Amino acid sequence: MGEKQKRRLNRTAKLFLAGFCVAILIVVGKQFYLYQILQTSMILVENLGIIGPIAFIVIYNLATLLFIPGSLLTLKGGCFFGWFWGSVYVLIAATIGAVIAFLIGPYCSREWVAKNIAQNPKFTAIDKAVAK
Numbered sequence: 252m253g254e255k256q257k258r259r260l261n262r263t264a265k266l267f268l269a270g271f272c273v274a275i276l277i278v279v280g281k282q283f284y285l286y287q288i289l290q291t292s293m294i295l296v297e298n299l300g301i302i303g304p305i306a307f308i309v310i311y312n313l314a315t316l317l318f319i320p321g322s323l324l325t326l327k328g329g330c331f332f333g334w335f336w337g338s339v340y341v342l343i344a345a346t347i348g349a350v351i352a353f354l355i356g357p358y359c360s361r362e363w364v365a366k367n368i369a370q371n372p373k374f375t376a377i378d379k380a381v382a383k
Contacts, residue, residue: 262362269359276317289314293324297331304332304340311344312351321345 289310296306311324324344329337368374 262366265359265362273318286319289319289323293327293331304336307331307340308344308347311341312348315348316351321348 292310293307296303296310299306307324307328311321311328314324315321325337325341328341328344331337332340368378
């Protein structure tokens with residue numbers, strides 16, 4: 252098997268695995284009522300006292316990884332902790348979520364992005380200019 256075929260098979264396997272994971276998450280979410288679990292966990296966060304903000308940040312990041320909209324949690328943060336502290340906790344949670352996404356992105360889609368850049372002359376020119 253040639254090197255090109257191995258890369259193509261590797262890319263196809265990654266895309267299939269990513270699609271399969273998303274489908275599984277959707278089915279699990281529907282089956283186990285993730286929105287209701289999220290609602291219950293947010294009520295528990297409110298009752299945790301001083302540990303509540305840490306639990307909120309963890310729940311915010313887990314929900315982001317499970318494709319639950321962040322706006323819902325942002326509003327909950329404001330309701331639970333007030334506008335100032337809610338904003339602080341949401342900012343911390345969103346920053347951590349962005350870092351996680353930034354770290355996951357290059358490892359899952361690096362080859363696909365590199366291939367698309369190589370095929371497009373404009374992107375190739377930009378890539379060369381940035382490299383200089």
